[in-house]
Amino acid sequence: MPYKSRWTIDIPNCHLASILLTSPTAPLSQTDRCYLEAARPETHYFTPHDLRLWSQRLAAGLRRKGLQPGDRVLLFSGNDLFYPVVFLGIIMAGGIFTGANPTYVARELAFQLQDSGATYLICAAGSLDTGLEAAKQAGLSRDRVFVFDNAIYDGKGQGQQGCPYWGDLLASAEEAQGFAWEELSTPEKANTTLVLNYSSGTTGRPKGVEITHKNYVANMLQYVYMASLNPDYEARLARARWLCFLPLYHAMAQNIFIAAALYRNTPVYIMPKFDFIKVLEYTQTFRVTDFIFVPPVMVMLAKHPAVKKYDLSSVEVVGSGAAPLGREVCAEVEKLWPEGKINVKQGWGMTE
Numbered sequence: 360m361p362y363k364s365r366w367t368i369d370i371p372n373c374h375l376a377s378i379l380l381t382s383p384t385a386p387l388s389q390t391d392r393c394y395l396e397a398a399r400p401e402t403h404y405f406t407p408h409d410l411r412l413w414s415q416r417l418a419a420g421l422r423r424k425g426l427q428p429g430d431r432v433l434l435f436s437g438n439d440l441f442y443p444v445v446f447l448g449i450i451m452a453g454g455i456f457t458g459a460n461p462t463y464v465a466r467e468l469a470f471q472l473q474d475s476g477a478t479y480l481i482c483a484a485g486s487l488d489t490g491l492e493a494a495k496q497a498g499l500s501r502d503r504v505f506v507f508d509n510a511i512y513d514g515k516g517q518g519q520q521g522c523p524y525w526g527d528l529l530a531s532a533e534e535a536q537g538f539a540w541e542e543l544s545t546p547e548k549a550n551t552t553l554v555l556n557y558s559s560g561t562t563g564r565p566k567g568v569e570i571t572h573k574n575y576v577a578n579m580l581q582y583v584y585m586a587s588l589n590p591d592y593e594a595r596l597a598r599a600r601w602l603c604f605l606p607l608y609h610a611m612a613q614n615i616f617i618a619a620a621l622y623r624n625t626p627v628y629i630m631p632k633f634d635f636i637k638v639l640e641y642t643q644t645f646r647v648t649d650f651i652f653v654p655p656v657m658v659m660l661a662k663h664p665a666v667k668k669y670d671l672s673s674v675e676v677v678g679s680g681a682a683p684l685g686r687e688v689c690a691e692v693e694k695l696w697p698e699g700k701i702n703v704k705q706g707w708g709m710t711e
Contacts, residue, residue: 368584370577372549376451376540378576379621380411383539387411393621396440396509397602397628397641403440403512407621410443415538417448419530421479428453431475431555434608435468435490436483437461437631440509442607443617445481450553450572451540454478457555457567458608461486461632468493475555475567481525484508491520549573556610558710568710570610579618586676595648595675596623602647604630604638610710611680615651635659639669646673654684657703661691671695680706 371378380387387407394410396403405413421432432449434456436442449456457475459468461483472480472493480499482490484506494504505525510516518524530538543549550571557565589595601620605612620627628645630637635656641647652660657679660666677692689703 366584368580370573370580372544372546372573373576374450374540374543374549375553375572375575375618376414376447377542378579379447379618380407383411383415384537388624391624392626393624394440394443395626395628397630397637397645400628400645403509405440405444407624410447410621412532412535413441413444413529414447414451416529416532416535417444418451418540419535419538420528421449421452421454423530424479424528426452426454426478429455429552430478431455431457432479432481433457433459433472433475433477434481434507435459435461435463435486435493436481436507438603438607438629439483439507439631440512440629441507442629443621445507446554446607446613446617451538453541455552455555457557459557460606460608463489463493465489465492465496469496470564471557471567472497472499474564475557478503479528480504481507481528482522484519487519487522491522543572546573549576554610554613556608556613556710568610570710575614575618578614579622582614582619583622596625598646598648599623599625600645600647600673601625601627601649601651602630602638602641602645603627603651604633605651605653611708635663636665639665639671642674643670648673649676650674650678652677652679653681654679654688657684657688657692660695661688666695674701676704677701678704678706680708683707 389406389408392404393407394405432454434445446456459471480494482504501521504522506519506522507525511526516524516526550573552569553572554570555567558568559565603616616627684705692703693701
């Protein structure tokens with residue numbers, strides 16, 4: 360049976376980029392850091408202004424390449440500083456983003472390429488052999504496979520094995536300045552699909568789940584609103600620091616670390632993949648305030664002997680999602696902090 364929430368909030372009709380970045384030309388901070396590479400945070404980071412411009416460069420470049428509204432672009436990569444740029448750039452251009460699990464073999468990636476009808480494959484340089492084999496199986500020509508890495512941040516990067524570099528998709532900063540995405544200001548337009556996230560489902564092959572701008576805006580605002588109910592919310596928000604190792608090809612990480620983080624102006628330190636010791640190290644170094652985990656990581660937090668070697672006193676919120684977690688593990692995790700400081704919260708949801 361359906362349950363009605365005790366809370367109600369208004370959900371606007373708009374493009375996701377509009378609620379996160381205000382507009383194509385509104386002044387945005389050029390000093391606050393919204394995304395930082397955890398391994399090189401002092402030199403490799405984006406401000407909201409820079410993030411929007413990089414995303415607009417990709418959007419303008421995709422349009423110039425002939426991307427049509429509703430065309431799908433697949434990103435095959437682990438987490439990267441430029442992952443939010445690719446996500447936002449594709450949807451600013453009117454395309455549909457689809458991200459693939461970076462551990463896929465060629466057969467699995469070929470299925471997603473075919474099933475999604477992807478126009479382009481943006482493929483991590485380290486996975487190019489897999490990407491090319493998948494593209495061949497899916498009938499996608501080599502000139503539509505773009506080599507992806509973050510060397511472009513330092514003005515470097517190049518194509519490989521006859522594939523162009525993803526920087527070739529970027530318009531110049533001058534050309535992209537003020538690139539305008541469609542506002543989607545009516546209920547019908549806000550119902551436009553922005554991502555195809557692939558879910559394992561329960562049987563058969565993974566299934567592409569269409570998620571609309573309205574879906575993402577609603578889910579993000581609900582997530583932020585629940586946090587805002589804390590009486591100490593404004594002070595917590597001011598000191599918030601998040602660490603992202605959850606895969607950004609997945610709906611949970613997209614909603615929290617791309618949508619909610621930008622909306623809240625909360626800096627996110629991005630890790631390329633999960634490494635538990637690094638999680639502890641970065642928590643201590645960057646004074647991470649929120650642990651946004653999944654059950655296997657919560658079990659490690661409760662049991663791993665290395666945990667007591669690190670200072671986790673900055674953590675104020677511990678949450679677990681994606682699957683159920685037993686109360687016994689929650690209780691063990693809560694004991695890592697002074698009594699009463701942490702109460703583990705669980706969230707449940709499905710890409711569908």
